[in-house]
Amino acid sequence: MQISQRVQNLVLSPIRALAPYADAATAKGIKVYHLNIGQPDIETPAQFMEAIRQYDHKIVAYGNSQGEKSLLQAIAGYYKSWDMPYTADNIFITNGGSEALSFAIGSLCDPDDELLVFEPYYANYNSFAALGNVKVVGIPTDPANGYRLPDQATVEKYLTPKTRAILVTNPGNPTGVVFNKQEMEMLTRVALKHNLGLIADEVYREFVYDGAYQSFGTIRELDDHLVIIDSVSKRYSACGARIGCIITRNAELCKQLKKCCASRLCVAGIMQEAAAALYSTPKSYLEAVNQEYKKRRDTIKAELAKIPGLTSSEPQGAFYVMVKLPVDNAKDFAIWLLKDFNVNGETVMYAPGNGFYVDPRNGINEARLAYVINCEDIKKAIGLLAAGVKAYNSRSK
Amino acid sequence: MQISQRVQNLVLSPIRALAPYADAATAKGIKVYHLNIGQPDIETPAQFMEAIRQYDHKIVAYGNSQGEKSLLQAIAGYYKSWDMPYTADNIFITNGGSEALSFAIGSLCDPDDELLVFEPYYANYNSFAALGNVKVVGIPTDPANGYRLPDQATVEKYLTPKTRAILVTNPGNPTGVVFNKQEMEMLTRVALKHNLGLIADEVYREFVYDGAYQSFGTIRELDDHLVIIDSVSKRYSACGARIGCIITRNAELCKQLKKCCASRLCVAGIMQEAAAALYSTPKSYLEAVNQEYKKRRDTIKAELAKIPGLTSSEPQGAFYVMVKLPVDNAKDFAIWLLKDFNVNGETVMYAPGNGFYVDPRNGINEARLAYVINCEDIKKAIGLLAAGVKAYNSRSK
Numbered sequence: 001m002q003i004s005q006r007v008q009n010l011v012l013s014p015i016r017a018l019a020p021y022a023d024a025a026t027a028k029g030i031k032v033y034h035l036n037i038g039q040p041d042i043e044t045p046a047q048f049m050e051a052i053r054q055y056d057h058k059i060v061a062y063g064n065s066q067g068e069k070s071l072l073q074a075i076a077g078y079y080k081s082w083d084m085p086y087t088a089d090n091i092f093i094t095n096g097g098s099e100a101l102s103f104a105i106g107s108l109c110d111p112d113d114e115l116l117v118f119e120p121y122y123a124n125y126n127s128f129a130a131l132g133n134v135k136v137v138g139i140p141t142d143p144a145n146g147y148r149l150p151d152q153a154t155v156e157k158y159l160t161p162k163t164r165a166i167l168v169t170n171p172g173n174p175t176g177v178v179f180n181k182q183e184m185e186m187l188t189r190v191a192l193k194h195n196l197g198l199i200a201d202e203v204y205r206e207f208v209y210d211g212a213y214q215s216f217g218t219i220r221e222l223d224d225h226l227v228i229i230d231s232v233s234k235r236y237s238a239c240g241a242r243i244g245c246i247i248t249r250n251a252e253l254c255k256q257l258k259k260c261c262a263s264r265l266c267v268a269g270i271m272q273e274a275a276a277a278l279y280s281t282p283k284s285y286l287e288a289v290n291q292e293y294k295k296r297r298d299t300i301k302a303e304l305a306k307i308p309g310l311t312s313s314e315p316q317g318a319f320y321v322m323v324k325l326p327v328d329n330a331k332d333f334a335i336w337l338l339k340d341f342n343v344n345g346e347t348v349m350y351a352p353g354n355g356f357y358v359d360p361r362n363g364i365n366e367a368r369l370a371y372v373i374n375c376e377d378i379k380k381a382i383g384l385l386a387a388g389v390k391a392y393n394s395r396s397k
Numbered sequence: 398m399q400i401s402q403r404v405q406n407l408v409l410s411p412i413r414a415l416a417p418y419a420d421a422a423t424a425k426g427i428k429v430y431h432l433n434i435g436q437p438d439i440e441t442p443a444q445f446m447e448a449i450r451q452y453d454h455k456i457v458a459y460g461n462s463q464g465e466k467s468l469l470q471a472i473a474g475y476y477k478s479w480d481m482p483y484t485a486d487n488i489f490i491t492n493g494g495s496e497a498l499s500f501a502i503g504s505l506c507d508p509d510d511e512l513l514v515f516e517p518y519y520a521n522y523n524s525f526a527a528l529g530n531v532k533v534v535g536i537p538t539d540p541a542n543g544y545r546l547p548d549q550a551t552v553e554k555y556l557t558p559k560t561r562a563i564l565v566t567n568p569g570n571p572t573g574v575v576f577n578k579q580e581m582e583m584l585t586r587v588a589l590k591h592n593l594g595l596i597a598d599e600v601y602r603e604f605v606y607d608g609a610y611q612s613f614g615t616i617r618e619l620d621d622h623l624v625i626i627d628s629v630s631k632r633y634s635a636c637g638a639r640i641g642c643i644i645t646r647n648a649e650l651c652k653q654l655k656k657c658c659a660s661r662l663c664v665a666g667i668m669q670e671a672a673a674a675l676y677s678t679p680k681s682y683l684e685a686v687n688q689e690y691k692k693r694r695d696t697i698k699a700e701l702a703k704i705p706g707l708t709s710s711e712p713q714g715a716f717y718v719m720v721k722l723p724v725d726n727a728k729d730f731a732i733w734l735l736k737d738f739n740v741n742g743e744t745v746m747y748a749p750g751n752g753f754y755v756d757p758r759n760g761i762n763e764a765r766l767a768y769v770i771n772c773e774d775i776k777k778a779i780g781l782l783a784a785g786v787k788a789y790n791s792r793s794k
Contacts (some may be wrong), residue, residue, distance in 0.1 A: 012655075259524070
């Protein structure tokens with residue numbers, strides 16, 4: 001039997017692609033500091049497991065396709081606290097942010113349609129596009145300019161009659177950049193002027209460390225064009241619950257999303273009840289987590305500054321920093337760190353940067369570091385990176 | 398912004414499409430007997446909730462993309478008991494059978510490729526195909542002939558250079574038909590001769606009431622062509638757990654499925670642990686459930702035989718029966734039953750049959766009835782159907 005071209009086109013995520021090397025290192029007894037994956041070490045609020053323990057149904061039955069009422073209302077309440085007018089009717093519960101992205105891309109783009117992203121961008125977007133035969137078009141941003149967005153005229157150069165939507169991550173993954181007012185206004189103008197969808201992946205909304213954060217959901221003129229992607233994964237350190245959602249006030253899209261949701265019957269009800277309970281977590285939880293990540297951000301910045309020849313993004317949000325490493329090839333270096341390097345039985349792992357570009361010949365000496373480990377471990381991990389750079393560049397080839 | 402053609406092409410499942418009419422009836426205080434949806438009333442084994450209550454992780458973290466080891470091994474063990482040689486490496490855990498079907502169709506078919514089904518077929522297959530821009534080609538079977546498969550020559554008439562796979566449900570949904578040896582050999586010959594994939598949806602494997610059941614997984618020569626769809630939903634009455642899997646010994650497909658799984662990161666680990674526990678349910682549970690459904694099957698057959706002019710499939714498995722109603726339009730009649738009919742405040746709901754055909758102008762007076770309620774209720778429901786037919790056909794128009 002034949003295998004489809006579209007799955008053959010899928011590229012393994014740079015975040016997990018080197019896992020076999022890490023497993024081999026671990027098997028040799030080497031401790032690996034994982035900066036490659038955005039899996040927070042923060043405890044999930046106790047409300048989650050409490051809700052699960054209280055779940056008491058004799059039959060684990062199908063639920064509502066769009067989502068359980070308790071969760072839809074909890075999310076609507078959360079958005080109200082952010083001054084956004086989304087009601088339960090505008091919200092569609094999904095299997096993680098992943099399914100929300102699949103639905104968003106599939107609902108706005110037919111095969112061969114184009115989806116604009118700003119490079120570097122979250123690598124898994126490629127998979128959702130590839131499975132739907134949608135073409136991802138990358139608009140470069142410049143590491144030297146802190147990965148800020150280009151101006152409207154530059155963005156418009158990338159538009160074709162096939163362009164259907166712009167997909168942004170704000171706060172940014174992998175750069176940690178948070179859009180400023182000018183950038184948000186520019187994107188709004190482009191979406192309205194060219195009748196495009198704006199898919200805003202805002203799963204890191206609570207993780208902003210400098211100044212205020214504005215959601216695209218507060219811009220009313222965008223209502224008919226905006227699709228918000230959200231999730232409890234990072235917000236409440238509940239990545240394994242696989243509860244995300246897609247949110248829009250576009251009435252026609254709501255109608256279509258109902259059908260998308262019905263097609264796969266429902267999302268696990270128990271996970272939804274537990275996720276609903278998370279939204280009753282006191283605000284102090286999110287504030288404490290924010291402060292912890294701010295400390296980590298400051299720590300990783302300070303440590304990275306000590307590595308000669310390394311440049312980095314200025315992360316104001318999320319928990320990633322994109323760096324340009326003083327090595328010729330960041331992927332080769334990453335493999336070498338796992339295979340051939342250790343200091344007292346310890347080494348470090350990151351995600352090679354070229355996987356965050358449409359063309360993997362770009363970003364060849366860049367890397368994404370996730371600061372999801374505690375400050376002490378960050379210091380050790382970046383210390384290992386520094387020692388690794390030195391040893392790698394002075395090794396006899 | 399534009400909405401894609403592919404989501405506009407999605408048709409609401411006939412199983413849920415009339416839900417608003419049922420809700421309105423319920424709101425008027427009318428009791429609705431639900432024969433429309435395959436939601437069993439059987440209790441989920443206690444093992445499920447016990448496993449959940451024992452789950453104790455401080456962080457609800459991402460898990461393995463392919464699935465948790467405990468569940469992969471439990472499923473491999475189950476297949477061993479069926480004399481099938483699948484190992485954990487051949488199994489990929491999915492968000493319900495639904496995602497397994499999406500992955501199977503997307504992995505074998507590119508846009509505009511063709512997927513063969515035998516009509517009538519499970520309506521949701523349309524959605525997974527539509528979202529992947531795959532064309533569903535229906536091969537008719539004959540109600541008068543008990544919906545048995547046509548011969549090889551007839552099947553081959555539907556093959557084109559675009560045909561990539563045959564998708565079958567065995568035991569059948571919506572007909573309840575179980576393939577005989579000749580039918581299985583015919584499908585095997587066609588798949589091998591024309592290098593096609595054979596996607597076998599066997600989620601009702603444990604629900605066979607007459608004679609033995611053979612899985613396609615026992616036919617070794619099919620190994621390279623076979624993709625099995627499975628799920629705990631019906632087997633253990635755990636539809637809301639959303640745990641399914643896709644199984645294959647085709648090495649190249651396994652490689653590709655790893656990437657599909659990685660693209661959406663993982664399936665909820667808690668649900669997987671609970672599903673793994675289900676596989677430790679004693680065999681007596683499945684036997685008791687089987688006996689209960691056999692009684693229900695016998696009951697519904699006997700009751701349906703009392704309705705003049707009604708013909709039906711001979712269900713040997715699953716928990717559905719496809720009937721040809723003595724009315725001119727089964728969908729109009731279904732709506733009328735919910736809107737304009739009741740006997741002492743009770744009425745009945747089923748899934749109109751034309752939604753189980755590629756062209757909804759077919760199966761216009763057919764219906765799918767799910768016998769997922771107890772025998773007493775089945776008698777009442779079919780009694781209401783009989784009274785409804787009489788009243789409907791003698792009403793003044």
